[in-house]
Amino acid sequence: MTDIQRPDELVSNDGRVRLYGQQFHTDPASLYLAIRQHFGPVAPVLLDGDLPAWLVTGYREMHQVTTDNVLFARDTRRWNQWANVPSDWPLLPYVMHNPSVMFTELGEHQRRAGAIGDALSAVDQFELRARCEKIADRLIDGFAGTGEADLIAQFANQIPLLAVAKMYGLSEAETPQLVRDVAMSLDVGPEALPAYMRVQEAMGRLVAAKRSAPGNDVPSTLIQHKAGLSTEEIVQDLLVVTAAAQQPTANWIGNTIRLMLTDSRFAMTLTGGRGSVGQALNEVLWHDTPTQNFIGRFATRDTQLGGQRIRTGDMLVLGLAAANADPHVRPDLAAGSLGNHAHMSFGNGEHGCPYPAPEVAEIIARTTVEVLLDRLPDLALAVPEEALVWQRSMWMRGLESLPVTFTPTYAVGTSSVAW
Incomplete structure (x- = not known):
């Protein structure tokens, strides 16, 4: 099994993957593969400023999260980390609630x-x-x-x-x-x-x-x-x-x-x-989807997903590129993917x-x-x-x-x- 390099700047002391850094710009596919192999289909991660979240990398788990709108809701005001978010947090544009269709x-x-x-x-x-x-x-x-x-x-x-x-x-x-x-x-x-x-x-x-x-x-x-x-x-x-x-x-x-x-x-x-x-x-x-990851969904109650215990208000980042690369669903590159539109x-x-x-x-x-x-x-x-x-x-x-x-x-x- 390929493991994420340890110790390095990618993994924090509590075992969460830092979801930022040069490795995500150079070879993200290999990194998502390593994350899935080490943690499974749902990985504990840290966003900028070391705010905790979960990265969904499994195709089946992605399907579950995106279809169960009651358990995994879209309104970002549900997030349990708002008290720790600084006013200059770089990801605020992705999570700050506004009256658009995005957060309904x-x-x-x-x-x-x-x-x-x-x-x-x-x-x-x-x-x-x-x-x-x-x-x-x-x-x-x-x-x-x-x-x-x-x-x-x-x-x-x-x-x-x-x-x-x-x-x-x-x-x-x-x-x-x-x-x-x-x-x-x-x-x-x-x-x-x-x-x-x-x-x-x-x-x-x-x-x-x-x-x-x-x-x-x-x-x-x-x-x-x-x-x-x-x-x-x-x-x-x-x-x-x-x-x-x-x-x-x-x-x-x-x-x-x-x-x-x-x-x-x-x-x-x-x-x-x-x-x-x-x-x-x-x-x-x-294989190179334009939107790699998306914030996200928020758990409305304690639950389990992909072997991980998810708490009420936890953020789930949709790992679209990682889910597309899930070996259970990814089409054979040599055979081509024309006609297979089951990607995320x-x-x-x-x-x-x-x-x-x-x-x-x-x-x-x-x-x-x-x-x-x-x-x-x-x-x-x-x-x-x-x-x-x-x-x-x-x-x-x-x-x-x-x-x-x-x-x-x-x-x-x-x-x-x-x-």
Whole structure:
């Protein structure tokens, strides 16, 4: 049995795993494997500031936690550690309660999530696909003539919100600032809170405008929905959808491109190999999922899970990447994972991504990756694979940059011609 290294900075004196540090940025898959082998499917961990929690790494246990909403509830005010949380705790944005759909429970959650699902269902997916093709073409036009690009900064990070802005009925003029502010709000720097407030103000202005002049868009559908949502509820839920759409989808796009440029199984089909894009997208969700861990659930009474004794108010961190790697369910890498969608990458149960959010995200990701490979068929990494740097986060899994080279082209309508 592979054991976690002892003694080192990873394990505390009381035997809990410190869920932070360099090891989570370099090789998280091996670390999750070691945690599962040492502790089993539920591991005692310490979050930043050494606050205790449980990391769920087993697929079966993850399914149990995410489907039993009575025993493992979502409202973060249930947490038994609030008295020990400092005002500058870096994870406060993940656990601080607000009136969004994220922290509602039972009937109230069904009301709010149902409205979001209905609003996303009203999105014309054919129109969305066409819009994503135009977005990808325009972004590629910006660097196609140079023969080189950073596909994270110049492509993947820009696409999701450009697509969402259209779904929200935002004007072209408003979109660039929103893209910048959302990116900053998801960071951990000093600009995060001011940027978040600007995004909230933008959503407030948007809802006010749609109340006066409704259109065929997500905010208007929420305003008119039978759930009778208040302005505050709509603003908060639009913020949730915006954040959920941006970084996870951007990482999904970037991780998929990286896989297709570095895995020999995709090399022979890269040129004109559209059929392999779907396989690559699904494989990333299994093996390099954009959201690695998620806070979380909170026990409503004393119970047992995975051989561990869980106390009332204990926090459970959903180890999505670790559960996907559970050997009891993980698909055979050699055989591929196309068609196997039983991963936990979009969550599970009532608090998973509401349908059809995963479908909308896949349209955005798949369409833009296909356009990229069609436009730049000889795309290649500009650096060795081992030189790629992952973001310093144990919550998200994405690259800092993805430098590539290709034959320079110039745009002709929506097509390109080699120089």
